[in-house]
Amino acid sequence: MNLASTITAVKCPVCGTLCADPPLYRYTASEAATHFCPITRNATRHHRLKASITKLWSGDECNILQCKECQFAFAYPFVGGDEEFYSILHEQQGYPTWRWDYDLAIREALSPFEKGQILDIGAGAGMFLRGLEPQWKRYAVEGSELTREPLKAAGIHVFPDLSAIPQSEFGTFQVVTLFQVLEHIADFRSVLAQCRQLLCAGGRLFISVPSGEAMIRQEKLTGCPDMPPNHVNKWTPDSLSRVLHDANFYPQPAIFESPSWDNLKLSLHLRVMTKATNQRSLAAQVYRISNKRLRALLLSTLGLPALIKLLPYVQQLRQGGSFVIMGTAR
Incomplete structure (x- = not known):
């Protein structure tokens, strides 16, 4: 049907x-x-x-x-x-090293506290936690066993999911972070409620998500969809503020990612990747090449025709693709 x-x-x-x-x-x-x-x-x-x-x-x-x-x-x-x-x-995808929202989290969420406990949900390779000063006791939630082991080796306390965190830890965290995580989760209300349980009064919940408007613009201009079941939510500042308020947080105004030429480069990459989904395209033939160095070189040359196609939309594509909202625990 x-x-x-x-x-x-x-x-x-x-x-x-x-x-x-x-x-x-x-x-x-x-x-x-x-x-x-x-x-x-x-x-x-x-x-x-x-x-x-x-x-x-x-x-x-x-x-x-x-x-x-x-x-x-x-x-x-x-x-x-x-x-x-x-x-x-994840057999073919890696994790980023450092991102704009990491710096913002340190400046906005961690700075009010001299020290404390911090939990990063969906920590991946743990690059954010690894970059923190030693006065922070670091915790992570990470679903992959392959990723959990390196985190443990780095001295980070790791849980496979939020439900595995014991009740003795409730109310003991100063900061909880979700970097580009909430767009993946259908049961987001339960996750936010658990975050509130873990945070002390006045604690900070720091959330970054792709902008729903930017994801719709991305598909319209580059042809590359914000595809489920990887991303199942397209958040707006209004919708995210609503659910934070419902979860007993005071939401602060959204902060959007700044425009940059890197965002345009990403759009060109997405355009080429989308072309590669057509088996008859030149991009698809390039992806058949087993030599990674040669393949990367040839794919970069395909960026030029993509740039020509997207020239009328350069300023739109330079816009940031994500935003941050921080909530203070009531």
Whole structure:
């Protein structure tokens, strides 16, 4: 059965408004698997991803709906990737070294406290925690066993999920951070409630997420989707402030990522990657090359025609793709 044909009205997960308009986007499991790993790059991984996505969606299609009231957009079926999906996805992806929101967290969230306990949820390789001064007792939540071991070796206390943190730690944290995490989570209200339990009164919850508006702009201009089940939420400052307030936080005004030429370079990369999903394209043929150095060189040359195509939109594509909201525990 075609899922889109069965949709009448779905409640917004943030404000409860009925979303009855046609979907912003519709994706098939095959399109999603191709986005994450084109069949020309690795046919076996592509088919494994497709099977995993089909199982998550309980079918072949996912729609992106948007709430008129708070502008929150979300996947329907509203389900994020599971351990199987991410274990396949992360076979080819790494973690960033340092990001703009790390500096902002240190300046805005940590600076009011001389020392304390900090928890980074979805810590990845732990680059943020590794960069902190020694007066901070560092904790992490990380779902991957492969990632947990290096974190432990770095002296970071690691939990596999939030429910594994003992009640004796409730109310003992000065800071909790979620860097580019909440867009992956369908059960975001439970996560925020648990964060509030862990924080002391006056503690800071620091959240960075992709901007829903930027993700819609990205797909419109570069053709590269903000694809579920990896990202299932498209947050706006209004929608994120609402759920923080509901979770017993005082939300502060959003801070947006500054425009930069690096954002334009990322857009060119996304344009080339999107071209590579077409098996007949030149980009797809380049991805077949096993020599990584040669492949990277050839892919960089494809950035020039992408730049020519995107020249009218340079200023839009330089805009930051994410924003930060910090909440103070009430």
